[in-house]
Amino acid sequence: MQLAALRTSRGETVAAVSAGGGWAVVDGATDISSLVSRVNWRSDADAALASGRRITGADALFANPLPNPAKVICCGLNYADHIAETGREVPEFPTLFAKFADTLTGPDADITVTDSTAVDWEAELAVVIGSPLRHGDRAAAQAAILGYTIANDISMRDWQSRTLQWFQGKAFDATTPVGPVIVTADEFDPADGAEITCHIGDELMQRSDTARLVFDAPALVSYSSGFTALAPGDLVLTGTPGGVGLGRKPRRYLADQEVVITRIAGIGELRNRIVLGDRIITNEERHES
Amino acid sequence: MQLAALRTSRGETVAAVSAGGGWAVVDGATDISSLVSRVNWRSDADAALASGRRITGADALFANPLPNPAKVICCGLNYADHIAETGREVPEFPTLFAKFADTLTGPDADITVTDSTAVDWEAELAVVIGSPLRHGDRAAAQAAILGYTIANDISMRDWQSRTLQWFQGKAFDATTPVGPVIVTADEFDPADGAEITCHIGDELMQRSDTARLVFDAPALVSYSSGFTALAPGDLVLTGTPGGVGLGRKPRRYLADQEVVITRIAGIGELRNRIVLGDRIITNEERHES
Numbered sequence: 001m002q003l004a005a006l007r008t009s010r011g012e013t014v015a016a017v018s019a020g021g022g023w024a025v026v027d028g029a030t031d032i033s034s035l036v037s038r039v040n041w042r043s044d045a046d047a048a049l050a051s052g053r054r055i056t057g058a059d060a061l062f063a064n065p066l067p068n069p070a071k072v073i074c075c076g077l078n079y080a081d082h083i084a085e086t087g088r089e090v091p092e093f094p095t096l097f098a099k100f101a102d103t104l105t106g107p108d109a110d111i112t113v114t115d116s117t118a119v120d121w122e123a124e125l126a127v128v129i130g131s132p133l134r135h136g137d138r139a140a141a142q143a144a145i146l147g148y149t150i151a152n153d154i155s156m157r158d159w160q161s162r163t164l165q166w167f168q169g170k171a172f173d174a175t176t177p178v179g180p181v182i183v184t185a186d187e188f189d190p191a192d193g194a195e196i197t198c199h200i201g202d203e204l205m206q207r208s209d210t211a212r213l214v215f216d217a218p219a220l221v222s223y224s225s226g227f228t229a230l231a232p233g234d235l236v237l238t239g240t241p242g243g244v245g246l247g248r249k250p251r252r253y254l255a256d257q258e259v260v261i262t263r264i265a266g267i268g269e270l271r272n273r274i275v276l277g278d279r280i281i282t283n284e285e286r287h288e289s
Numbered sequence: 290m291q292l293a294a295l296r297t298s299r300g301e302t303v304a305a306v307s308a309g310g311g312w313a314v315v316d317g318a319t320d321i322s323s324l325v326s327r328v329n330w331r332s333d334a335d336a337a338l339a340s341g342r343r344i345t346g347a348d349a350l351f352a353n354p355l356p357n358p359a360k361v362i363c364c365g366l367n368y369a370d371h372i373a374e375t376g377r378e379v380p381e382f383p384t385l386f387a388k389f390a391d392t393l394t395g396p397d398a399d400i401t402v403t404d405s406t407a408v409d410w411e412a413e414l415a416v417v418i419g420s421p422l423r424h425g426d427r428a429a430a431q432a433a434i435l436g437y438t439i440a441n442d443i444s445m446r447d448w449q450s451r452t453l454q455w456f457q458g459k460a461f462d463a464t465t466p467v468g469p470v471i472v473t474a475d476e477f478d479p480a481d482g483a484e485i486t487c488h489i490g491d492e493l494m495q496r497s498d499t500a501r502l503v504f505d506a507p508a509l510v511s512y513s514s515g516f517t518a519l520a521p522g523d524l525v526l527t528g529t530p531g532g533v534g535l536g537r538k539p540r541r542y543l544a545d546q547e548v549v550i551t552r553i554a555g556i557g558e559l560r561n562r563i564v565l566g567d568r569i570i571t572n573e574e575r576h577e578s
Contacts, residue, residue, distance in 0.1 A: 070389065070390065070391070071389050071391075076453075076454065077452075091452060092451070093451040093452055093457075094452070095452035095453055095454050096452070096454060096456050096457045097386070097387075097454045097456045098386075098387040098388075098389065098456055098460070099387075100359065100360050100387065100517060101359070102359070102360075102517060102518060103517075114424075115515060134462075135403075156516075159516065162381070162382040163366075163380060163382055163383070163384035163385070164365075164384055164453070165365065165384050165385060165386045165454060165455060165456075166454060167385050167386045167387055167454075167456075168382075168385045168516060171387065171516055171517055172516045172517065173423075173516065173517050173518055226404060227445075227448065227457060227460055227461045227462065228389060228391060228392070228460055228461065228462050229391060229462055
């Protein structure tokens with residue numbers, strides 16, 4: 001089954017499900033997080049597929065399927081080739097950092113960045129939590145995974161490298177696209193090795209497969225649940241393969257109006273235009289000049 | 290004016306205000322974030338002080354005043370003496386990381402930590418945002434500050450040092466106490482140099498004053514607003530002075546049942562007992578043994 005948030009021609013964003021033959025709106029589900037928090041969400045979804053209001057392609061656009069997760073946990077350095085391009089060793093523990101819900105944006109949204117000259121791409125598989133988990137082992141973590149979606153951890157390398165902590169370069173509002181759909185775990189297993197790619201326009205920048213993660217999805221979910229409770233709708237970003245702009249010789253960053261296309265076979269694609277805004281001049285700077 | 294969340298003998302948590310002579314409940318304010326989001330919250334608070342339901346001390350306990358901020362931004366390495374004890378240089382930019390709302394807990398709550406043997410203290414001044422801010426200069430940031438409270442960024446140093454990113458050692462659920470009250474910015478200015486201390490039981494561990502921050506409150510708020518929108522109820526933790534357990538020779542970490550007392554003159558104190566839980570054994574480990 002697939003789940004998505006659809007912006008319809010009526011102007012609404014609705015939670016919808018698909019079994020491969022078009023989208024059906026689930027009654028009373030304002031968003032995917034609240035839908036999958038229902039104990040019997042799958043029977044509600046099946047009922048919608050059987051008899052719910054249908055939305056046809058031309059009537060809908062995909063929105064960010066998870067606009068307000070309480071927790072977005074991100075893993076860095078989780079593909080061997082990306083670890084190598086940063087000059088580091090394969091780690092014993094996952095390297096984790098957090099994003100805010102505001103950092104996320106839609107699968108086709110323009111990404112506007114002001115005040116950075118080193119905007120880089122990071123294609124990633126994202127894990128969506130479906131049921132509460134705390135101190136879960138690998139099996140419990142696997143069972144708590146609702147499904148998978150795509151993200152691109154767009155990173156402002158100049159800000160990221162200002163200090164020891166990456167957070168500020170990865171927390172610019174509305175810069176991490178997510179979507180277009182969530183494919184449930186019974187239909188998509190990253191261990192099967194789905195191709196993950198990132199293109200800038202027509203140019204292939206990253207290509208790997210989801211079976212090459214150092215810490216796989218249940219490992220990351222289990223580990224994270226060791227220090228914090230996970231809840232339906234929470235996201236775990238699993239890290240990016242080699243081929244980012246920072247790792248290239250010479251380095252290559254995103255230019256204004258370039259389009260980043262992030263694909264995972266079996267899930268779909270994100271397509272985001274980069275808009276490099278003018279740097280904000282503060283009142284203080286105006287007063288100084 | 291002071292603001293607090295009070296647990297009353299009726300079992301409620303209510304948002305209340307004080308002008309130094311007891312606490313008054315503000316009608317219809319379920320929490321402090323929603324209270325200060327009102328355009329005219331100060332007149333509502335004044336009305337409550339004049340004629341609202343009174344709560345006397347024996348009837349109330351302080352709860353976490355901000356149980357659900359959308360954003361908790363923390364600054365590391367922000368007192369010269371703490372920077373020195375970590376062996377680093379005074380930085381050009383603030384070192385920032387994030388916590389989840391779930392990381393926070395109340396001013397008198399027990400702090401239960403499982404699976405860490407290096408639990409350390411970090412007394413901190415915390416800034417509470419009172420109005421929306423994005424790309425704000427220093428003056429705008431100052432105007433967006435509602436007030437100040439106390440936090441202790443309890444840190445699991447073993448987890449913190451596992452990888453390059455500190456996040457996992459600082460994001461254990463319910464380990465960062467906050468409170469007991471928020472003192473509004475018209476009555477408390479950290480630049481005046483309020484004493485900040487941390488005791489373990491009777492033993493003084495940290496003592497500094499809030500005027501010694503490398504990046505002061507408006508600087509941190511302004512800088513953070515350069516990449517993310519801040520909203521009423523968001524928190525910015527300003528970093529800790531020297532004297533943490535990690536910086537001592539020999540190192541000194543918190544033992545089970547020790548009480549951490551964190552004080553800032555003019556705001557109050559946090560008093561939190563440490564409970565070192567047994568390490569969680571996963572099902573997998575049980576199966577292996």
